[in-house]
Amino acid sequence: MTGLRLAVVGVGRIGVFHAQHLQELAAEREDCELVAVVDRHQDTAMRVAERLSAQQETPITSFDSTEALVASGIADAAIIASRTIDHRRDTQVMVEAGMRVLLEKPLGDTLDEARQLAVWLEEDETRSRAVMLAFQRRYDAAMLRAHELLREGIIGELFKIVSILEDPEPPPVGYQSAGLLSDMGVHNADEILWMAKRYPTQIAGFGARLHNQQIPDVTVEDFDDAFVQMWFEQDLTAQLQVSRNHVAGYRNECLLFGRRGRIHVGHFDEDPLRVRLEAVGLDHEVLEQQTYDLRDYERPVPVFIRRFGPAYKAEAADFVEGCIKKEPFAVTHHEGLKAMEIVAAGAEAIKRGGAIQLGSAST
Ligand SMILES: NC(=O)c1ccc[n+]([C@@H]2O[C@H](COP(=O)([O-])OP(=O)(O)OC[C@H]3O[C@@H](n4cnc5c(N)ncnc54)[C@H](O)[C@@H]3O)[C@@H](O)[C@H]2O)c1
Structure with a gap:
């Protein structure tokens, strides 16, 4: 050959x-x-x-x-x-x-x-x-359809994106991670930039070590749970939610909010081999509902392969x-670098912190 x-x-x-x-x-x-x-x-x-x-x-x-x-x-x-x-x-x-x-x-x-x-x-x-x-999400059938519906204007002008990625367990012992946001959140950062077609102007973030990082011998990371909010001027915001603590299973969701409706990809439910897409217009009007079947590799596979197998191929x-x-x-590396800039800025924002300390609640 x-x-x-x-x-x-x-x-x-x-x-x-x-x-x-x-x-x-x-x-x-x-x-x-x-x-x-x-x-x-x-x-x-x-x-x-x-x-x-x-x-x-x-x-x-x-x-x-x-x-x-x-x-x-x-x-x-x-x-x-x-x-x-x-x-x-x-x-x-x-x-x-x-x-x-x-x-x-x-x-x-x-x-x-x-x-x-x-x-x-x-x-x-x-x-x-x-x-x-x-960035395999750009090849995922459900995400591609969401992107297409957004560009066709089915939900009107986009003003908010919510992108969620939550692992059910820590990475295997010996896995090398550059940090929760670089390792996982970089997928969401690229998804957000792909959907927004713009670059954010401001970023804030919060992180925690809640569950996964309490387990002995687990790969050490900065956080096991993080939330990053970014603003694109005054008219668009995006929320990135990433965690290693969703013990109920692998969770990937993307919500796109427009002035005339909402698109939702990837509800968390009992069937990990199906991804649902739903576009809903004003007052609960269902504009499109689709279910995408994923690939059964007929052997145990990592959760990300189960969700994104056809996209990787x-x-x-x-x-x-x-x-x-x-x-x-x-x-290309251009998209790779932009997504890295977002997660690095998110990690920096978390480090600087923006929380207000509350006193103990009065009785
Ligand atoms: N696109 C996605 O959804 C996705 C999913 C998983 C991983 N990844 C990326 O793929 C890459 C590999 O991830 P993985 O989960 O397959 O990791 P892995 O740890 O299973 O494998 C990584 C490789 O490093 C080698 N290795 C391990 N320890 C080593 C050492 N001490 N010295 C030299 N080599 C060593 C392993 O043999 C293996 O070839 C990472 O960059 C990760 O970010 C992407």
Whole structure:
């Protein structure tokens, strides 16, 4: 087979699913192929390569570094799902070698690092087109329909966005997080910017360590629960709510409030394999109601895979298409950096604090 030769860098919780999706796309499209996996844990790379090789006719080679992958010259493009602290190094090594990459969020471990990577990418025309940022919500069928309805004006002028992401449990032991807002809230920040099509002018935030951070041996993070409010001039506000403490299950919701109605995606209910979208006009008039079925992988999968499986695959398909056609990517390091700026500002606002101390209640 000839065609686009693909690699996955970092085959942990999400990387193995990116690899599976690439294998499926290869079988469906016949113009690309998964040729390699990379993991700094060499035994992981070897184990995953062996398992995945059984699913296709050609073997998958394992490497223990992006440097080794690049030296081999066997891949043209890659999905990077390594630890967040490895994002910049892995990206630079591969882009320097002329590869295009789909980089998992967040763009960098810190805002400074993300800025440095963006500056480096902008130094050169080829580099500036090399990175697609993995914000899978932009490929989610329900979110895409909400975005379309909003742009069509079904709820009139938008004045408030509420974006909620709540995990049911802490990340696994050993997971490397740059902080609750960078690790999780960056999805909401991008969702808000995507819906608003504007950049906020003011931000405030509150954080707490309520449940998850009380559990022994859990990955240490700044907060396990946070609320960030941003203002876009005086006419639009957005609320970002993020937590690791929603023990009842994975919760993703987005509410868009307009002068003539409201759109709601992703009610929390008993069926995690279905996402509902509802657009309601004035006085309870239902304008649209849809249910989106998600993918059953027929094995236990992380909660984010259960909710966004088809979106991750659609995102990978768009990446492959962009690479084959040599087209610019729709979502790049620019979006990655803007979302990082929002979450960094949110974290800074939380640190500065804005709460008013109340005395004890009088009887
Ligand atoms: N888009 C999404 O919804 C989404 C969901 C999950 C994760 N992610 C992102 O994907 C990336 C990977 O997340 P994950 O949940 O798969 O993480 P993970 O910890 O399961 O895997 C990360 C990788 O790091 C490797 N690793 C672990 N410890 C290491 C060490 N000490 N030295 C070198 N390598 C080490 C692992 O072998 C694995 O390849 C992160 O950047 C995360 O933000 C995105």
